[in-house]
Amino acid sequence: xxxxxxxxxxxxxxxxxxxxxxxxxxxxxxxxxxxxxxxxxxxxxxxxxxxxxxxxxxxxxxxxxxxxxxxxxxxxxxxxxxxxxxxxxxxxxxxxxxxxxxxxxxxxxxxxxxxxxxxxxxxxxxxxxxxxxxxxxxxxxxxxxxxxxxxxxxxxxxxxxxxxxxxxxxxxxxxxxxxx
Numbered sequence: 001x002x003x004x005x006x007x008x009x010x011x012x013x014x015x016x017x018x019x020x021x022x023x024x025x026x027x028x029x030x031x032x033x034x035x036x037x038x039x040x041x042x043x044x045x046x047x048x049x050x051x052x053x054x055x056x057x058x059x060x061x062x063x064x065x066x067x068x069x070x071x072x073x074x075x076x077x078x079x080x081x082x083x084x085x086x087x088x089x090x091x092x093x094x095x096x097x098x099x100x101x102x103x104x105x106x107x108x109x110x111x112x113x114x115x116x117x118x119x120x121x122x123x124x125x126x127x128x129x130x131x132x133x134x135x136x137x138x139x140x141x142x143x144x145x146x147x148x149x150x151x152x153x154x155x156x157x158x159x160x161x162x163x164x165x166x167x168x169x170x171x172x173x174x175x176x177x178x179x180x
Contacts, residue, residue: 038067038096038141039067039141039173039174039175040064040065040066040067040068040173040174040175041063041064041065041142041143041171041172041173041174042062042063042064042065042171042172042174042177043061043062043063043065043143043169043170043171043172044060044061044062044169044170044172045059045060045061045062045063045147045167045168045169045170046058046059046060046061046167046168047059047147047165047166047167047168048165048166048167049082049084049086049119049120049163049165050119050120050163050164050165051163051164051165051166052164053120053161053163053164055084055119055120055163057082057083057084057086057119058082058083059080059081059082059083059165059167060080060081060082061078061079061080061081061167061169062078062079063076063077063078063079064076064077064078064174065094065171070093072095073093073094073095074093074094074095074096075091075092075093076091076092076093076094076108076110077089077090077091077092077110078090078110082117082119084117084118084119084120085117085118085119086114086115086116086117086118086119086120087114087115087117088112088113088114088115088127088129088151089112089113090110090111090112090113090129091110091111091112092108092109092110092111092112092129093108093109093110094106094107094108094109095107095108101137102136102137103134103135103136103137104133104134104135104136104137104143104145105132105133105134105135106131106132106133106135106145106147107130107131107132107133108129108130108131108133109128109129109130109131110128110129110131111126111127111128111129112126112127112128112129113125113126113127114126114127114151120161120163121159121161122151122152122153122159122160122161122162122163123153123156123157123158123159123160123161124153124156124157124159124160126153126156127151127152127153128151128152128153128154129149129150129151130149130150130151131147131148131149131150132147132148132149133145133146133147133169134146134147135169135171140173140176141173142170142171142172142173142176143169143170143171144168144169144170145168145169145170145171146166146167146168146169147165147166147167147169148164148165148166148167149164149165149167150162150163150164151163151164151165
């Protein structure tokens with residue numbers, strides 16, 4: 001490995017560390033500004049699976065997002081299906097980062113079980129989804145959001161093409177479903 005390559009790798013590591021530090025600062029600052037009364041949610045999403053490739057399909061999701069916190073993390077679980085009969089059940093964690101009263105950015109991570117159906121071969125039955133969601137918070141605390149996610153098997157199989165989804169989401173406070 002040449003000196004130039006070594007310097008390039010060192011700069012990449014420094015950039016990655018700086019980005020991670022900035023993320024932690026935002027997470028801590030945002031968590032202190034978060035609305036203490038934010039509820040648990042039932043969210044429904046519709047969008048495009050494998051948006052940037054040749055196997056694009058319609059994707060739908062239903063998620064339960066808990067209001068229970070483990071430090072700054074909240075658990076969530078969900079189920080996804082595509083028009084190509086692919087299925088994905090998952091359980092993960094998310095962080096709500098508040099920017100004022102109305103705007104919420106939510107990064108999340110969830111491992112889960114994948115069934116290909118007639119769609120794209122992601123290589124393994126275990127897949128990992130990371131997502132970044134940008135939401136607008138309404139007066140009743142429900143949210144309208146746009147998200148982009150990436151799903152792959154993280155190298156568990158030699159086949160690992162990954163895929164990206166773009167989704168539109170409506171998150172309704174769970175208490176509203178119960179008429180409270």
